[in-house]
Amino acid sequence: MAREQTAVLTGGAREIAPATGRLGVMLVGLGAVSTTFIAGVENVRRGRALPIGSLSQMATIRLGKRTEKRAPKIKEFVPLADLNDLVFAAWDPIPDDAYTAAVKAGVLDKHEHLEPIKDFLQNIKPIPAVFDQYYVKRLQGSNVKRGKNKRELAEQLREDMRKFKNSAGLNRLIVVWCASTEVFLTPGPAHQSLAAFEKAMEQNDQSIAPSMLYAYAALMENVPFANGAPNLTVDLPVMERLAEDRHVPIGGKDFKTGQTMMKSVLAPAFKARMLGLSGWYSTNILGNRDGEVLDDPESFKTKEESKLGLLEHILQPDLYPELYGKVYHKVRINYYPPRGDNKEGWDNIDIFGWLGYPMQIKVDFLCRDSILAAPIVLDLALFFDLAGRAGLSGIQEWLSFYFKSPQFAAGLYAEHDLFIQHTKLKNTLRWMMGEEQITHLGIEYYEYAEK
Ligand SMILES: NC(=O)c1ccc[n+]([C@@H]2O[C@H](COP(=O)([O-])OP(=O)(O)OC[C@H]3O[C@@H](n4cnc5c(N)ncnc54)[C@H](O)[C@@H]3O)[C@@H](O)[C@H]2O)c1
Secondary structure, eight states, X not given: OXXXXXXXXXXOXXXXXXXXXOEEEEEEOOSHHHHHHHHHHHHHHTTSSOOTTOHHHHOBOOBSOGGGOBOOBHHHHSOOOOGGGEEEEEEOSSOOOHHHHHHHHTOSOIIIIIGGGHHXXXXXXXXXXXXXXXXXXXXXXXXXXXOSSHHHHHHHHHHHHHHHHHHTTOSEEEEEEOSOOOOOOOOOGGGSOHHHHHHHHHTTOTTOOHHHHHHHHHHHTTOOEXXXXXXXXXXXXXXXXXXXXXXXXXXXXXXXXXXXXXXXXXXXXXXXXXXEEEEEEEEEEEOSHHHHHHTSHHHHHHHHHHHHHHHHHHHOTTTOHHHHTTOEEEEEEEEOGGGTTOOEEEEEXXXXXXXXXXEEEEEEEXXXXXXXXXXXXXXXXXHHHHHHHTTOOEEOGGGGGGBSSOOOOTTOOOOOOHHHHHHHHHHHHHHHTTOOOOOOOOGGGTTTSOO
């Protein structure tokens, strides 16, 4: 077996550059998710709240055998950036500072979580965005960059990144897309190679969406990029290749938060017990700006594709045609302003059991969209930064745990089951640190145990 392959299988700690200095977290979009994330981190830093929902901050990781009783917190096991070392910046076509944007988003309690950090939030003013209404029909913004073509706009984004790094005295950067969902696009000739992409930018080709310009700019600056929306963005041959060539980690798409998170828990349970599924009807009402943007059929189509994919992958109808060969799967999103960010996701699930007898499950998740998304942004920022320092590049499949439509290498398929994703994430951390993989075999406690 080749030496390298042996190292991969048996572990042996990877060289990881220490998390010295400050980490700049650049967010595309300064809306509900971004402001809930930034204000949340600042409240946690001031000891005013707990980072609930964040694995990087709250979870432990078991090491070695169960009898060893070693279970440090993840943040004590791997060298992550400290919350006190995070510095924030964001782009947005709407000129509101982070305080005003957070108040308008209406997610966090103004008195309890925004007023006490008002000065801090007011200091975060959005950098002019690369924005084009063609790609997000329901938005208008005045805080927008001008340039003679898309390539020039991408260069301006690169300049923003360098400026932020220098002026804030940062050691490293990370970019997370938390901006609106763009209209549905499919990969075309302009996305196949760097030369084609750069030419298309110069020609203002319509297949180059703003999110792709941010991704290109980040990769050219050697900055890891995570995509929290379902747009293609880094899910393109040109971006995958560029990330590999420049040794930069990338990943997406679409934060896995409410309804889809529940789906990726329930569907594996049905399959594990060999229960059949005949239909799954999911509907949502939400009244935030994201809901308004998704009310446009073209943005909804992007989201719909992202939400629909997982059942087929989890249930494998080709292997189990009697159980999953005829599933009627429908997803609806309805913009309903009175609800604001407090979404309601209903699921009606028609399953069948022994001898084909039908049963129903109803899930009514009264969730808060941005409260579920904010800890994901934090974990992605910290883990993508870790991946970069550990020399990992290209798609970071081990972070699929956080995404509705995880990116994967050619020839594979996406792993959607939340618990497989969770095991993969933790085993990757063990592997990075040269610890044994946990297979859950456990036979050593019985067959070979000293009686
Ligand atoms: N909250 C969740 O549970 C969740 C889950 C999965 C995905 N998402 C995705 O995360 C994104 C953010 O959600 P949100 O609730 O914060 O939405 P939001 O509408 O409150 O914020 C998005 C912000 O992005 C800005 N924006 C749009 N185009 C931009 C561009 N080209 N450059 C810079 N900024 C731009 C908008 O002006 C807006 O302020 C959405 O795409 C949403 O679909 C959210």
